Structures are given as C-alpha cells and as structure tokens.
C-alpha cells in the first residue's frame with residue numbers, strides 16, 4: 001500500500017503533517033518547530049518528490065538516506081527538519097494500521113517515564129528559579145531539574161554578571177541532595193571557562209552539563225568532557241551522521257542528546273541510538289517544548305535499550321511559548337510523581353485540535369494512485 005498524499009498545516013512556529021495512503025488510511029506527524037512554515041515548504045518541494053508513492057512499510061531509514069542523496073546540494077537542518085515531519089506521520093499511520101502505539105512498533109511498551117523539569121529561562125533570577133523548582137517538586141513530584149548557565153552562544157559572557165556563580169549554589173540549597181541537577185550552557189563558553197563552571201557544578205553535586213562550548217567546535221567540547229568528572233551532554237543541533245560518527249568515535253560527550261525532529265525523524269533516531277549503544281553511550285534526547293516532539297521522544301525513549309535517565313519536559317507556559325496554546329484536544333504531558341505516561345492508543349495517541357488546523361496555512365502534495 002502506497003502513500004498518496006502529504007498535507008501540511010503550518011504556522012510560523014509549528015507545522016503538522018498528514019499522510020494518506022491509497023486506501024485512505026492516515027497518519028499525523030510534525031516537522032521540527034520554529035520557522036516551521038519554511039520547513040513545510042521544504043517538505044513539499046524537496047522531500048515529497050522522493051517519498052510520495054513509497055510503500056507504507058518501506059525501509060524508512062534507507063528512504064531518508066535517499067532523500068539526502070537526491071538533495072545532496074542541500075545538506076543540513078531544514079531538509080532534516082522536513083524529513084522528520086514525513087517520518088513521524090508515517091509512524092503514526094503504521095501504528096493506526098497495526099492498532100498499536102508507535103513505541104510497540106519500535107520494540108518497547110507504553111509505560112511511564114521519569115521526566116526532568118526543564119527551564120528555558122535565563123532572564124529569571126536564581127531566587128525565582130529556586131522557588132519555581134520547589135513549587136514544581138511539591139505539585140508534580142519532579143526529582144530532576146535543569147536550569148540555564150551563561151548566556152546563549154554568549155562568548156563567555158553571563159546573562160548578567162555573577163548569575164551563574166549565584167544560581168548553582170542557590171538551586172542546590174533549595175533542593176535536597178536526592179534531586180538531580182542539570183545545567184545547559186547553550187554553546188556559551190571557551191574550554192577554560194567551561195571547565196571552571198563545571199568544577200563549580202561538581203562541587204555542588206550536579207550531574208549533567210549540556211553544550212558547554214559552541215556545539216560545532218567538537219574538539220573544544222571534548223576537552224571539557226575529558227577534564228570533568230561529571231557527564232557532559234550534547235548533540236541537539238547535529239543532524240548529519242557524518243558528525244555523529246565523529247562525536248561517538250571521539251567521545252566528544254558522555255551523553256548523546258539528539259533531537260528526534262532536528263535529526264530527521266524516528267527512523268534516523270533509532271539508527272543513532274544503535275550507534276551510541278554500540279559505543280556504550282546513553283541517549284537523553286533534546287525535547288524542549290510541548291508540541292508533538294516530546295510525544296515522539298517519549299515513544300522513542302521507551303523503545304531504545306540505552307535510554308538515559310529521563311525525558312526532558314519543558315516547564316514553560318504561555319508566557320514563554322504562546323504558540324503552544326490549543327494544539328491538542330487533551331494534555332499528553334500530565335505529570336504525576338515526576339513521571340509522564342505514554343499513551344497506549346494506536347500511533348502517537350494524540351488528537352490535534354481541529355480548530356487549530358482550521359486556522360493554519362494549508363498545502364498539499366499528491367500522486368495519483
């Protein structure tokens with residue numbers, strides 16, 4: 001049975017993808033968020049020509065390679081982001097056909113997952129961040145939290161002078177020893193400064209240090225990983241296997257952190273998990289908002305043997321992510337005791353709001369049966 005059409009429903013931040021097979025079976029997915037309307041255009045222009053007419057049960061990983069080969073003049077992010085939309089819609093269709101959640105098609109079971117509460121904010125004071133974390137621990141039972149250090153791609157600058165030196169002990173004091181603390185530097189530091197900040201984190205028992213140096217400077221990141229005892233994590237931006245091979249071969253990081261959609265979908269993410277597993281490295285994916293990407297990541301984490309300790313779950317609301325409003329009919333990210341639950345419904349187990357779809361920009365590509 002062949003795929004006959006690809007439809008997209010786009011806004012500037014998020015775009016959903018619907019695939020339809022010859023017999024009318026459908027599946028829903030999503031391209032990577034941000035400039036999603038541009039990515040949707042890439043999907044129709046540069047992905048659809050190579051994937052329309054494929055069999056529903058084709059070798060998707062190989063088909064995605066083929067798209068990269070056909071579009072070899074356009075390596076990089078937008079192509080992979082667009083491929084992720086097709087891939088995730090096809091997995092949903094396969095799940096619906098089989099009457100199984102995607103996690104089962106990937107070899108896992110719908111289960112609960114430990115989540116870490118992930119802050120996206122740098123403009124928040126250390127005291128306010130500590131208060132927020134304490135409240136979330138009380139209300140939702142989180143026992144792992146990530147906060148931001150340095151300035152984003154900050155050339156060693158802090159968000160304001162002294163914030164990093166203040167937030168590390170402030171958060172530690174506010175939360176008891178049993179709580180895992182993670183930090184993200186978003187490509188801020190030179191190796192020397194990154195190691196200095198890392199030592200301060202180690203002194204406060206922190207466990208995960210994300211993207212300490214400009215992420216494209218693999219050698220800089222590797223220096224930090226080698227110098228520190230705590231785990232260094234990274235890779236969310238990396239969408240080409242040529243780079244991932246280097247990261248894994250050189251142990252650039254301790255924990256690999258792909259984004260399922262930036263990388264190009266579930267099939268490619270499964271391949272990456274295998275590459276990391278062969279090297280004995282855990283996978284703690286990047287999933288920084290409450291669009292569908294975190295649902296995809298939940299199914300993925302429950303299916304791979306080398307899943308890291310937790311799911312990333314954004315704690316930001318509509319003040320930070322106004323575009324998350326009204327995407328779904330139900331909330332797939334309810335937290336109980338610090339855990340989220342994977343739906344056991346077929347496919348991704350989520351319904352996109354028809355009202356949201358009605359307001360989106362519509363485009364379609366199709367082939368005749």
Ligand SMILES: [Mg+2]
Pocket residue numbers: 184186210211236286
């Ligand atoms: Mg990050």
